[in-house]
Amino acid sequence: MAAPDGRVVSRPQRLGQGSGRGPKGRGACLHPLDSLEQKETQEQTPGQLDMLRKAQEFFQTCDAEGKGFIARKDMQRLHKELPLSLEDLEDVFDALDADGNGYLTPEEFTTGFSHFFFSQNNPSQEDAGEQVAQRHEEKVYQSRGNEDLGDMGEDEEAQFQMLMDRLGAQKVLEDESDVKQLWLQLKKDEPHLLSNFEDFLTRIFSQLQEAHEEKNELEYALKRKIAAYDEEIQHLYEEMEQQIKSEKEQFLLKDTERFQARSQELEQKLLCKEQELEQLTQKQKRLEGQCTALHHDKHETKAENTKLKLTNQELARELERTSWELQDAQQQLESLQQEACKLHQEKEMEVYRVTESLQREKAGLLKQLDFLRERNKHLRDERDICFQKNKAAKANTAASRASWKKRSGSVIGKYVDGRGILRSQSEEEEEVFSIPRRSSLGLSGYPLTEEEPGTGEPGPGGPYPRPLRRIISIEEDPLPQLLDGGFEQPLSKCPEEEEVSDQGVQGQIQEAPPLKLTPTSPRGQPVGKEAVCKEESSPSAPDRLFKIVFVGNSAVGKTSFLRRFCEDRFSPGMAATVGIDYRVKTVNVDDSQVALQLWDTAGQERYRCITQQFFRKADGVIVMYDLTDKQSFLSVRRWLSSVEEAVGDRVPVLLLGNKLDNEKEREVPRGLGEQLAKDNNLIFYECSAYSGHNTKESLLHLARFLKEQEDTVREDTIQVGHPAKKKSCCG
């Protein structure tokens, strides 16, 4: 089997390759060739076998590593040994690699090689360079073959046809002219290769047939598959259609339902709307009715309006007329008020003048009285002289005493009567001053001679002589009466100075100490001094006059205060006031002269009812307490309620706490007085008649307040005629 002839063995040697190859690789590679050899030995010519051997040798040369196949790079390694370019080698490789898998199996190599080899005319051309040239020649052969085709005999034609039939080529080849040409060429040129070619063709065609059958099978399978697919698709399509249909139906069903529901709903809504519309229509009708009524009303109202406008115009005209009238009336009223005011002022001034003349008259009377006293004193002196003269003539005593006792009449009268000279002083005094200090008060200005029950006892200073008392009328406005001339007798005075001088003269007369009037007790004697207290610094007539009533418990210092205010002096041991007394003082308040008529009342309990009557005509009231006497402060409330009872709260009240100089004996704290004043809306001062502290200030405050109040009232009266409210005193 592996016994090659000499030619085959010599070939590798000629090529000069494969010297280093192991028997193992060689053996393995030879195996496919062995099978070829077996076939060849049966059917092929010795030339074909030779060519196969050559091919085997070349394969082994190329497959230097004995892998059993040749890769492209194995072929490229031959580049140095063969006179072929890399490109040519590549072409050779591609030509041999029939299935194009990138490597050459020994079969591929041998088949391709033999094919190549048989296609060469000259088998001796072994050189690869020559092979390339041979390819060109091949083309020439082909063309030549075509030329020779016409010459092909009928016998050959039949032979070829037989071959083709045997091979079954008709089934796989459409155009067999190429094969025919090649076959003829080969038959003619290389008849020994014809069988090879035929074998090759057989194999090719069988393969082709197989491939054809396979293809047919595949086509058939494909058709079946397509049919199955078609069927499936049809099925799917039908299913889908069914599904779509059912879906559609369902959808339609749902849609219908929905539609029905919706339509029902809409119908209901429509119904509602229709009802609403009906209601609205009714409403509209009603409104239209109302509108018409209103329209009608409007017309009526318009007419009424016009009427009212006319009435309004008339009224306006009337109003204008009335307002003019009112203005006139107001002007008249104003002038009347001014006139009234003027009259009031004139009246006040009249009153003041009357008071003043009265004072003057009183002063004249007092002077007269002084003169009479002087005369009395003189007469007493004379009597004393006579008395001493008559001492010696005791025989005449009894007769003269009897005649003295028979005298009666006025005080002045007895001095005028020359026979009364020897009358006992004590007896005379007894007659005149028989009424004790606390005498009663006469309305007509005459002294009351009866003794009041329970008041006959003399004071602690012993039995006092009966002094002349001041008696004043308590008519509401006493001044005109005072002018009537009923005061020659009552308005007397007992000046202390005079009494003191009397005392000096009459000191030796034991049984007649009546004019020794300096009181041993501070409350011992009544005081009756009247003083016209005219402001020296105000020569002009005062603008207005205010009546001020002075009240407070006995001995708080009212009379002392007034004396301090009017005369600017203080007399200790002032006697208690009997009834009522008054003084007038003009003061300057804010550039206007204000006359103050100050009524000094008696603080003693028994005179309260008289005092009460004086409040009614008062413009202002002064309530005084003694700050060293708690009881006098506690009585303030009573005094205030008396005032209020008489005049309400229309008069301003000044509260005075007197005897501030006697701080040591203070019993009423200042705060209490202040609080009381605040609670009752009073003006408040603490003062001292003794030192003169706050006497002027407090009274000026009250005077200013009265003036301002009056100014306000006047202004208000002129402006509207409204009554003025009472002003706050302490503010």
Ligand SMILES: Nc1nc2c(ncn2[C@@H]2O[C@H](COP(=O)(O)OP(=O)(O)OP(=O)(O)O)[C@@H](O)[C@H]2O)c(=O)[nH]1
């Ligand atoms: N220490 C001091 N004693 C005063 C003061 N004012 C008055 N007196 C004395 O108090 C006593 C009473 O004074 P009057 O002024 O008579 O009191 P009155 O309030 O007028 O008394 P009636 O007339 O009885 O209401 C007198 O002894 C005064 O000397 C004063 O300011 N200080």
Ligand SMILES: [Ca+2]
């Ligand atoms: Ca291959």
Ligand SMILES: [Mg+2]
């Ligand atoms: Mg007094």
